[in-house]
Amino acid sequence: MLADRPRALDARWRERDLAVLWHPCTQMREHPDVLPLVPIERGEGAWLHGYDGRRYLDGVSSWWTNLHGHAEPRIAEAIARQARSLEQVILAGFSHAPAVELAERLLAIAPRQPGRAPLSRVFYADNGSAGVEVALKMAFHWFRNRGEEQRTRFIALENGYHGETLGALAVGDIPLYRRVYAPLLAEALFAPSPDAYMALPGESDEQCALRAADALADLFDQHPGEICALILEPRLQCAGGMRMHHPAYLRRARELCDANGVFLIADEIATGFGRTGTMFACEQAGIAPDLMCLSKGLTGGFLPLAAVLASETIYEGFLDDSRERAFLHSHSYTGNPLACAAALASLGIFGSDGVLERNRATAARMAPLAAQVGAGSPHVADVRQAGMVMAFELARDGQRDSPFDPSLRIGLRAYRAALERGVLLRPLGDILYWMPPYCIDEGQLQLLAETTAAAIAEATACA
Ligand code: PMP
Numbered sequence: 218m219l220a221d222r223p224r225a226l227d228a229r230w231r232e233r234d235l236a237v238l239w240h241p242c243t244q245m246r247e248h249p250d251v252l253p254l255v256p257i258e259r260g261e262g263a264w265l266h267g268y269d270g271r272r273y274l275d276g277v278s279s280w281w282t283n284l285h286g287h288a289e290p291r292i293a294e295a296i297a298r299q300a301r302s303l304e305q306v307i308l309a310g311f312s313h314a315p316a317v318e319l320a321e322r323l324l325a326i327a328p329r330q331p332g333r334a335p336l337s338r339v340f341y342a343d344n345g346s347a348g349v350e351v352a353l354k355m356a357f358h359w360f361r362n363r364g365e366e367q368r369t370r371f372i373a374l375e376n377g378y379h380g381e382t383l384g385a386l387a388v389g390d391i392p393l394y395r396r397v398y399a400p401l402l403a404e405a406l407f408a409p410s411p412d413a414y415m416a417l418p419g420e421s422d423e424q425c426a427l428r429a430a431d432a433l434a435d436l437f438d439q440h441p442g443e444i445c446a447l448i449l450e451p452r453l454q455c456a457g458g459m460r461m462h463h464p465a466y467l468r469r470a471r472e473l474c475d476a477n478g479v480f481l482i483a484d485e486i487a488t489g490f491g492r493t494g495t496m497f498a499c500e501q502a503g504i505a506p507d508l509m510c511l512s513k514g515l516t517g518g519f520l521p522l523a524a525v526l527a528s529e530t531i532y533e534g535f536l537d538d539s540r541e542r543a544f545l546h547s548h549s550y551t552g553n554p555l556a557c558a559a560a561l562a563s564l565g566i567f568g569s570d571g572v573l574e575r576n577r578a579t580a581a582r583m584a585p586l587a588a589q590v591g592a593g594s595p596h597v598a599d600v601r602q603a604g605m606v607m608a609f610e611l612a613r614d615g616q617r618d619s620p621f622d623p624s625l626r627i628g629l630r631a632y633r634a635a636l637e638r639g640v641l642l643r644p645l646g647d648i649l650y651w652m653p654p655y656c657i658d659e660g661q662l663q664l665l666a667e668t669t670a671a672a673i674a675e676a677t678a679c680a
Contacts, residue, residue, distance in 0.1 A: 277650070277653075287518075343548050352525050377448070410429060452502075494605070521556065597615060
């Protein structure tokens with residue numbers, strides 16, 4: 218009974234899992250009836266292979282981490298090679314080649330802006346949220362070292378997301394993640410999002426962005442000398458529903474930060490490494506930040522690692538005889554050699570495989586497929602794209618002002634419908650999106666599009 222074997226394995230792993238694991242971002246009560254649990258045995262390219270004998274197209278790059286495909290042999294080999302020589306070493310007082318080489322490579326490709334000194338220092342952490350904590354603490358601490366102790370506040374954007382640790386949550390604005398913990402969070406100032414989906418009738422994306430920038434200017438004016446940094450996700454607010462904005466906003470935000478003597482923190486944890494069409498999203502606005510947070514795709518999606526790139530001005534603000542003025546932040550696995558080796562291999566693939574050019578062709582192919590999906594359903598209110606990211610906004614009447622009743626859980630229905638058809642889509646509320654591994658091919662793109670159309674039809678049939 219060979220055919221039964223995968224199903225038996227699948228059931229066994231599901232049972233063992235549900236006996237011991239507590240899954241992230243999950244109401245565990247919904248497993249396994251409302252929310253299926255899919256044990257995965259292995260990955261290959263854009264596919265995830267389940268113990269159920271079925272394969273699933275990874276339409277979301279496994280939480281936006283994977284770049285070149287699952288189990289990419291060159292990255293796997295680089296990790297194995299590194300593991301045979303040095304798996305981990307304390308990074309305080311010690312160093313290793315992969316950490317140095319990766320820092321050099323990241324600084325060489327970081328966004329540049331004419332007239333601004335390039336980012337010149339790399340501080341490692343081990344996940345995205347920790348990277349955000351590092352950037353926030355650096356900005357705050359820099360002003361303190363200068364005796365500007367009244368600069369204690371951050372400006373963040375409405376609908377932004379920067380992670381789940383308490384510091385990162387404090388500058389995030391997604392109620393689902395934030396609301397419960399609000400009493401624990403430092404009070405940030407929130408500026409209106411430049412989100413083009415929220416444009417007023419007749420307003421262009423650029424006008425919408427500039428209107429939001431005017432509000433940001435007002436916020437700076439209202440809090441003179443209190444702010445240490447503005448933090449934002451350039452071009453694309455991912456967890457906020459893959460909402461996109463015009464680069465004009467970033468240019469104004471950069472100018473306002475300079476005019477107010479405040480740092481600009483670019484959270485490129487999700488947008489970095491080619492996701493939005495350029496290596497980093499900041500490039501599309503021709504700006505460079507003072508601090509840039511990287512993680513997720515940094516290792517090609519193989520291992521947790523974060524890097525915070527900082528300007529020399531920030532770095533020098535910590536040089537002193539006093540230990541207290543130093544940046545003492547530390548994580549045990551900071552700059553782990555295996556993760557750095559994976560990141561170096563991933564960056565190598567960008568060069569050897571011409572990834573950014575290939576992505577341009579893939580992104581161009583995604584556009585008509587997505588347009589067809591949008592045209593095929595009366596419930597798609599918006600189809601939008603930023604490079605390798607495509608989003609479909611579902612609404613009852615296909616109009617922006619007619620959201621579905623949240624209790625219908627349209628997104629969850631779409632998730633299940635797609636999964637049954639062998640595609641992993643993971644909607645954000647009622648927003649479906651594609652963020653596939655860059656190796657996705659024509660046939661897989663077709664499957665993604667057909668399945669998205671079918672999932673939307675099935676999910677909205679209840680409405
Ligand atoms: N910033 C952004 C923009 C993110 O999208 C995420 C993760 N979704 C984070 C920070 C947090 O990263 P991590 O999940 O690795 O903590």
